[in-house]
């Protein structure tokens with residue numbers, strides 16, 4: 190089904206860059222309040238807590254970070270209980286956050302180019318990077334963890350959002366151990382327990398160590414093994430099936446010299462080999478010695494939607510950029526020209542483990558990112574993928590549209606917040622709390638944070654996932670804006 194003519198008209202309206210910039214301002218205050226300004230009705234069956242992680246400290250004492258990814262993480266908690274909702278936000282009190290608050294100035298270099306004051310001389314040979322704990326937030330096994338892939342998680346109290354300290358998973362992780370921000374939660378089955386599966390990568394010069402972890406329902410590490418991959422690897426996300434993990438090693442070169450000399454952040458030292466193949470590593474979840482690689486031209490992949498096994502093949506749906514969205518060190522993130530930034534699209538990849546044949550197919554041309562599927566379908570065949578997408582059908586732009594796409598047929602459903610609304614990752618929450626329940630895959634809600642430039646505030650929007658064109662069934666107006674966030678998750682627990 191195509192978008193309605195009304196929606197199409199809204200989709201074609203250009204956005205105003207000043208409007209978009211409104212969501213790029215820091216939020217430094219911390220709040221606690223019941224959300225009372227609500228249009229529509231919150232479904233009473235929607236019980237639980239939406240956690241979001243937002244790089245929100247976009248300036249320190251008036252000095253902008255170079256890129257939002259370098260900003261300290263702020264956790265938001267929106268609790269839904271019996272048709273009511275409550276908001277709380279707290280910064281993660283990381284070591285770096287506390288130190289910079291004390292000093293009142295940027296005291297660390299950032300992965301994405303943030304510099305300490307004093308020019309390159311003040312930054313050269315300082316290899317300390319601040320764990321900004323700003324990428325994702327997950328509640329698992331009684332632990333709420335703020336995640337940033339280059340270092341250890343921080344644990345927070347799920348009710349108060351007070352930072353409790355470094356999470357080591359009973360000593361398995363050390364301070365500074367890389368621990369990915371994109372866990373895959375294996376929902377389990379009749380004969381398999383649910384698992385939190387994740388990884389961490391550490392560059393070792395000529396090779397990269399890939400650690401893979403599986404946590405049981407009590408957050409005990411029940412599997413942990415390492416592989417050594419040749420060359421430099423940047424891997425932000427991965428996918429699982431009941432039997433395998435797959436990692437896309439984007440073809441990038443890394444020249445650390447500008448970082449060493451204090452002139453660039455490490456992420457700015459990567460160069461994407463656009464015409465080269467991506468190496469796809471396949472590991473077994475049952476045999477630690479199993480490691481195979483395949484090749485595919487994929488583009489630059491940050492995020493995957495899901496994967497599943499189909500005969501001898503593994504099918505992976507991912508969002509790929511034609512080119513690495515590199516960072517111009519001489520521009521601040523307030524000066525982004527969307528026409529200059531490579532856009533990303535949804536693709537399907539097929540990997541035949543027997544013949545090593547690989548195939549790919551573009552599923553949609555609209556620029557999009559932040560893919561999400563019903564969590565009960567992780568690792569098994571899914572139909573629906575939910576994404577944040579650009580309003581123009583062909584050109585790049587900020588995310589203003591929630592898109593639902595049938596990965597098998599291309600059928601799509603859209604709801605646009607253009608021209609003055611800007612959306613984040615849509616989190617799918619199934620109506621039924623039972624992951625094994627025999628219900629429709631899209632029977633649930635999408636929870637989306639939308640920056641409303643007209644009112645300079647953010648809304649939490651609840652969409653019926655089966656009827657997203659109909660728009661919000663509830664719009665919860667916050668008392669303030671939220672900067673654009675990265676990832677989040679939903680817990681069935683009602684943390685008031």
Ligand SMILES: [Fe+2]
Pocket residue numbers: 371425426491492675676
């Ligand atoms: Fe991500």
